[in-house]
Amino acid sequence: MxxxxxxxxxxxxxxxxxxxxxxxxxxxxxxxxxxxxxxxxxxxxxPREIIDRLSRVLAERGGDISLYTYTSPRGVPELREAVAEDLASLGRVKPDPLGGVVITTGGIEGLFASVASVTDPGDPVGIVTPAYFHFYSILGLLGNRVVEISSYPDLFVTHDSWVDLFSKVRAVIVANPDNPTGRTLERDEARLLADLACDKKVYLIHDVAYSTLYYEASREWPENYCEDYVITVGTFSKDPGIPGWRLGFVASNEDLANAIAHAREATSYNAPVPSQILVLEYLRGRYREKxxxxxxxxxxxxxxxxxxxxxxxxxxxxxxxxxxxxxxxxxxxxxxxxxxxxxxxxxxxxxxxxxxxxxxxxxxxxxxxxxxxxxxxxxxxxxxxxxxxxxxxx
Ligand SMILES: Cc1ncc(COP(=O)(O)O)c(C=O)c1O
Structure with a gap:
């Protein structure tokens, strides 16, 4: 059977x-x-040096029980600090490091916890097609209704389509840069999305998985115009390139971050400790600069x-x-x-x-x-x- x-x-x-x-x-x-x-x-x-550095840290602390215990579900405080500084250096308004940053087990968990925190089962969530396929799995698992708007054939979303989308949903997920199109938000568009989010009280989940892989495009942050209704979801899967080591983050205002931290406690409690150590060293030890x-x-x-x-x-x-x-x-x-x-x-x-x-x-x-x-x-x-x-x- x-x-x-x-x-x-x-x-x-x-x-x-x-x-x-x-x-x-x-x-x-x-x-x-x-x-x-x-x-x-x-x-x-x-970089090889960061892996060597991690090996040394693990060897030095190997006999110390604190290396193996749970961390705070929000992530180790120093890493939250480093993420907040990093976001500020990329042009985003600096989130409160302790209250507004939550370290997650990859970007997918950050997306999952964000959607779970701002919608209930059955609530409509907007996405732009073509859209990263995990958005569908997350929304399916959480029982949300998917509302799609199309960017085909020019891979462009008109002003009116955005307005229409925000008037129909509780939250919108936008990947910027996008997967699969590589599209990025222009400044006016980032502003428009922020205004719509704040005016209509619709949460914008801003997925910045590729936030450091920019060539000519300019990096725009709707967060800078509407902090309360925009949630940043990021990952270290692409930079430094540790997708299997599962590490990401969410940044938002404090109330939202509390809810998101609770949601992720229910899924994996805390992100893997070696990955948190590696990324902290990577960001703080200036390995990334080289x-x-x-x-x-x-x-x-x-x-x-x-x-x-x-x-x-x-x-x-x-x-x-x-x-x-x-x-x-x-x-x-x-x-x-x-x-x-x-x-x-x-x-x-x-x-x-x-x-x-x-x-x-x-x-x-x-x-x-x-x-x-x-x-x-x-x-x-x-x-x-x-x-x-x-x-x-x-
Ligand atoms: C747009 C986008 N968001 C989120 C993710 C998820 O990343 P993670 O590996 O950190 O779960 C990916 C991974 O490919 C992605 O392309």
């Missing part, structure tokens, strides 16, 4: 990236070379190569060269004769190039494909697009 699972669990299944993981496993098992343009995590490890500019330069040049390859080899593809983030989102409707899912499967199996179909990012993604430039070096990005182009033209 099939197990009876709850509607809530059903709403979050299956994980949209599962079948892509299956494709990757299949290619890995086959021993063939393959091109990982599907990956949403950095392919550059954190490391991040090199990473940005590398990603910028990969982005340039990938954009050039698409422009030259897939001239009928449409995309906007992103000024931040790690993805290019392309409209391949002039090429694809099948669905994006089918095409992604086929190009992976036949030619070993793995990308993510637009259908995983909510309604409207048919014939769109997301390419990541975080994993493969420039020459392999070029090669991957060459392979795609030759398949599409044959």
């Amino acid at each position: 099939a197990a009876r699972i709850s509607q809530r669990a059903y709403n979050t299944m299956p994980s949209p990236t599962m079948w892509i993981q299956d494709l990757v496993s299949m290619l890995r098992r086959s021993g063939r070379d393959y091109y990982s343009l599907h990956v949403g995590q950095p392919g550059i490890p954190p 490391f991040l500019p090199k990473v940005i330069e590398e990603y910028r040049s990969r982005r340039d190569i990938l954009s050039k390859a698409i422009e030259e080899l897939l001239q009928n593809a449409r995309f906007i060269k992103p000024g931040a983030g790690i993805f290019i989102y392309a409209d391949l409707s002039k090429y694809l004769k099948t669905s994006s899912d089918e095409w992604v499967r086929k190009i992976a199996v036949d030619s070993g190039v793995i990308a993510v179909p637009g259908t995983l990012f909510g309604s409207g993604g048919e014939k769109w494909v997301r390419f990541s430039f975080a994993w493969e070096p420039s020459e392999r990005l070029w090669k991957a697009i060459e392979i795609i182009a030759s398949r599409l033209k044959s």
Whole structure:
């Protein structure tokens, strides 16, 4: 007999990236070379010095029981301080380090706790399509109603669409820079979202997972115009690049931070201690100052190569060269004769190039494909697009 699972669990299944993981496993098992343009995590490890530093700290404190105990569910105070300073250095109004910052077990937990803190089951939550697929899982698990507005085909949201969205929902989630489009908020738009949040008392959950990976775009903070209704959710998965070590944060006003801290106590209580030590050292020990500019330069040049390859080899593809983030989102409707899912499967199996179909990012993604430039070096990005182009033209 099939197990009876709850509607809530059903709403979050299956994980949209599962079948892509299956494709990757299949290619890995086959021993063939393959091109990982599907990956949403950095392919550059954190600096060696910071790992050495962490090893020393662990060795020195290894016999000390305090290394193994729970920390405050809000995170160690020094790390909250460091996060508050870091946000201020990136242009956000400085949150209160102890009252307004909560360290989380990754950005996903921060999103989860934020939505849980400002909505009840059934409450409508707005997102812009294409949207990061975990927004759907989180809203499904929490029992929220998803209200989508579309940014297709220009990947642009009009003033009226924003106004309309904020008048229909209790909260809005916006990724800035965005996954999958790489879009960033312009200053006027950040201002508009802040005004709508404050005027309509609708919470804006501002997901800044890629907040340090900027090339030409300017970094804008709706928080600076409406502190009470904007919640910042961040992660260290992309910088310094420790997605498996699960560390993120939320910053907000104190009342909200209290609620968010309680919500996350219910999920993982506190974030992993070694990760908190590592990131504290990374931010405070000036490791980032040396490391991040090199990473940005590398990603910028990969982005340039990938954009050039698409422009030259897939001239009928449409995309906007992103000024931040790690993805290019392309409209391949002039090429694809099948669905994006089918095409992604086929190009992976036949030619070993793995990308993510637009259908995983909510309604409207048919014939769109997301390419990541975080994993493969420039020459392999070029090669991957060459392979795609030759398949599409044959
Ligand atoms: C837009 C966006 N938000 C949040 C996250 C979640 O990050 P974490 O790994 O910290 O849970 C990601 C991860 O890819 C993301 O792309």
